[in-house]
Amino acid sequence: MEYHYLGHIIRIGNSLAVVIPVGLLRQLDIVKGDVVIMGVLGDRQIGIRVLLDSEVKQYTPVSIEL
Numbered sequence: 001m002e003y004h005y006l007g008h009i010i011r012i013g014n015s016l017a018v019v020i021p022v023g024l025l026r027q028l029d030i031v032k033g034d035v036v037i038m039g040v041l042g043d044r045q046i047g048i049r050v051l052l053d054s055e056v057k058q059y060t061p062v063s064i065e066l
Contacts, residue, residue, distance in 0.1 A: 005021050030036065034050045037059065041047040051059070 005024055007018055007021075009016050009018060011017075025031070028048070028050070030048075030050055035056050036048050037051050038046055038048045
């Protein structure tokens with residue numbers, strides 16, 4: 001069964017955020033403390049997945065210039 005959620009973009013400090021509902025995270029087996037990678041998948045779509053411990057070392061934070 002697909003899980004759909006209608007949400008809004010909110011401001012947290014100087015950032016924008018999307019609140020991801022617990023039900024959706026449970027379906028993806030994502031828990032508090034997991035390291036995830038996110039990216040643009042196509043036409044206005046975002047993908048997210050948990051990184052394995054061995055994969056975390058491959059990624060460094062991206063510098064964003066304003």
